Amino acid sequence: MMALPAPLALALALALATTSVAISATPAAPAAGPCKGTLYLTFDTGNMRHAELIADTLARHAVKATFFLAQEKTLRGDHALDASWAPYWQARVAEGHAFGSHTWRHGSFREDTGAQVRYRLMDGRSETLDARAVCDELKGPDTRFQELTGRRLDPLWRAPGGRTTPNALAAAQACGYRHVGWAPAGFLGDELPSQTYPNEFLLQRALDRLKDGDIVMAHLGIWSRKDPFAPMLDSLISGLKGKGFCFATRRTQP
Template sequence: MQPVAAACKPVYLTLDTGHMAVAPLIAEVLKKHQVRVTFFAANERTQTGDGSLGTYWAGWWKARAAEGHEFASHTWDHSYWRADVPGAPPQFRIRPSAGPSEGKEFTWTARQYCEEIGKSSARLEEITGKKPLPLFRAPGGKTSPQLLAAARSCGYEHVGWSPAGFLGDELPSDKYPNDMLLKKALRDIQPGDILLAHLGIWSRKDAWAPAVLEPLISGLQSRGFCFQTLREHPQYQAWIEAHTSRVPAQPAK
């Protein structure tokens, strides 16, 4: 009689868009180690000149869908929440960091913010033929209770990351070299953690991926961890099941 294998210790690797230069290398590592992840996508500026959700990258996203990865919105123009605007109905100060309005600040209604989330979801579905998860990640993880309530009202639940899941690829490499980040992650990551990295960070001199990504995956797998997508995360399963069968609602103006 064969011994029953111990249950794996799940972790949830999530990858946000970036300059995309390392995206092909990341895809190779994920395929090699049979790791499925959840991508949070915005139409960010890339090193190819096209947006990360533009025509140039459409084939790359479609290939990831065929491999069984999941997708969700990171807003369309990587738009940062800056503040709630006092009064009712809810309004928010928003600053896009990509697209034609990059660096400008606007006051948006809940409906406008929902449209910003939904635009990325719609583009991902158009490219991949796969319906994205009814989840989103606000750029920088910056939100307010009022913003989160607005997003939920139109069918999107927010996903942040675990404290140990911040993998540090946004940090300057002279102060936080890859070896340091790898050792910290392998030491601190716990079962159930949501991990965060990017498909390329402009400001980091020594690229985090795949230099850290591959040994991190191998190291965690050797310790009995397994990688799952957010579709399998117990915190989001019920929300996903309840919101994938219907078109997201629009909040009242």
């Protein structure tokens, strides 16, 4: 995922908080002591550089998360939903995490034109999609995930960059996927430049601002950030548990 300019990224996080649909939750392992609130950790594929580190950290803390999958290019030179990643996704299924679509080609829904929507691809080209084509974009990861793991995705999706349009949301809803955005405080900032937003600042900001019910968003790997935030996940979860937070996945009712 390409990094956005810092002001735009933060403004986008605030604006997109309203796109999140209220979804029932499946609780994960509770924090020690009374639970004072519930948070929802979510991860988009990105370049998968820290996929194993993040999985190991979640397992060590007995925390379940929700992963949003796209066929993105990885640091290994393959793609996140290639057969080479089957063992990784199979292990996450066995651990009990939740999974949603992040679109097949990781394009950006830009604007509606009549009953269609303009879809900007990673290479800069744009296509105009009707409702069926939007549905196909969301079903691509679902089909591949079932081929890799024997399990369908949960009926959830997240638009790349969080950008949606009314037509895109309606098409997704019609083919069975509910959009999951994130809370303003849940924007961890792992795609922002580390020289401007160092890890300790992002960590402390999250610990100070996150509140009950917030959806937290990060990536399994980001191309642009020089000092990756993923190694801070251990401190983040420890700190949030210390404040009495529990964690849950985002799932819809059957």
